[in-house]
Amino acid sequence: MSSPDAQIAPRTRVSELVRRVARPSYDIVRVAHVELLVADLEASRAFYGELLGMIESDRDDDVVYLRGWEDHTHHSLVLRRAAEPAVSHIAFRVREEEDLELLADAARTVGAPVQWHEHEPHHGRALRLSDPFGIPLEFFAAIEPARSRLRHFHEHRGAPVMRLDHVNLQMPDIERAIPFWAEHGFRCSEYLSTDGPDERLCGAWLFRKPNCHDVAFTAGVGPRLHHMAFWVAEPMGVLRACDHLAAAGAAPAIERGPGRHGITNAFFVYFRDPDGHRIELFSSDYFTGDPDLEPLRWSASDPTARTFWGARAPDSWYDEASRFRGHDGELVPVRDSSVDERSELLA
Numbered sequence: 001m002s003s004p005d006a007q008i009a010p011r012t013r014v015s016e017l018v019r020r021v022a023r024p025s026y027d028i029v030r031v032a033h034v035e036l037l038v039a040d041l042e043a044s045r046a047f048y049g050e051l052l053g054m055i056e057s058d059r060d061d062d063v064v065y066l067r068g069w070e071d072h073t074h075h076s077l078v079l080r081r082a083a084e085p086a087v088s089h090i091a092f093r094v095r096e097e098e099d100l101e102l103l104a105d106a107a108r109t110v111g112a113p114v115q116w117h118e119h120e121p122h123h124g125r126a127l128r129l130s131d132p133f134g135i136p137l138e139f140f141a142a143i144e145p146a147r148s149r150l151r152h153f154h155e156h157r158g159a160p161v162m163r164l165d166h167v168n169l170q171m172p173d174i175e176r177a178i179p180f181w182a183e184h185g186f187r188c189s190e191y192l193s194t195d196g197p198d199e200r201l202c203g204a205w206l207f208r209k210p211n212c213h214d215v216a217f218t219a220g221v222g223p224r225l226h227h228m229a230f231w232v233a234e235p236m237g238v239l240r241a242c243d244h245l246a247a248a249g250a251a252p253a254i255e256r257g258p259g260r261h262g263i264t265n266a267f268f269v270y271f272r273d274p275d276g277h278r279i280e281l282f283s284s285d286y287f288t289g290d291p292d293l294e295p296l297r298w299s300a301s302d303p304t305a306r307t308f309w310g311a312r313a314p315d316s317w318y319d320e321a322s323r324f325r326g327h328d329g330e331l332v333p334v335r336d337s338s339v340d341e342r343s344e345l346l347a
Helices: 041-051 097-109 178-183 235-247 315-319 341-346
Strands: 028-038 055-059 063-067 077-081 086-094 115-117 126-130 136-140 163-171 187-193 201-207 215-219 224-231 254-260 267-272 278-283 296-299
Touching: 028 041, 028 163, 041 055, 041 063, 041 077, 086 097, 097 126, 097 136, 163 278, 178 187, 178 201, 201 341, 235 254, 235 267, 235 278, 254 315, 315 341
Parallel strands: 028 077, 086 136, 163 215, 187 296, 224 278
Antiparallel strands: 028 086, 055 063, 063 077, 115 126, 126 136, 163 224, 187 201, 201 215, 254 267, 267 278
């Protein structure tokens, strides 16, 4: 584990970097939820609960908890009222309570600040840490269960959204971000890099659960949350969601797609919520559970990498993302990236 205050490790050759695999003493299972700070709580609740059709698990005057139809846990998305939009934290589930202690011990060993929250609503105590760039992270083991409504087909609304699949982090230097996640046991499934002797990463996809990713990176101004992605059971769910948005007069929220990614093979659409936070609906990726899986490289000059059909992403997809508000309540500082994927596509 790396300390948030430690100097970030120097750049390593890309092919070596993406093959790093660590086996820490603690077991991080998957990405579990995202907490968004929203300026208009009712507008956000209506967007996720009515337009996208997520299940509302609980609410009060300042917070709304939502989940997907397949979820077995109380929530995978938290909307919290705030003066201005931002991201509060990204949460990961660990296998056992003991894993939280082991993770905290590892953090203390490198001098990283550790915060315990003993009474998190709807789940057990939580450990809060930050990555080396200041991204606020939360880890927990116990959470209030919920009954999956996977087979409640007569009740399904929207796509329907089944579960949280991954988060994508916009980072100024991906090569210096990956070691932190590799030390936590994350493995790389695919990566996007420039050609030539001075190869640089433009994107990387890392996983704990056995599909393409729990955490991905996109090069750009950061650290920021580029998007959070919810899994849907079939590509038609992506199209259904677009129809629902359009029929409700919300078509301008659709930013990119529908389409198919070359990277991950997934069928996708991106859209923006009322506060500008980016959401992806995501389907049809693949299994990554074999221990000898080799990371798949894509060239940043290949137009089929981001969109298999060759369509170019809009500039907003590269330029705009959500700021993080750290555990101290302050906005996490950002800086620009020294690599620009768009210049590779135009080369």
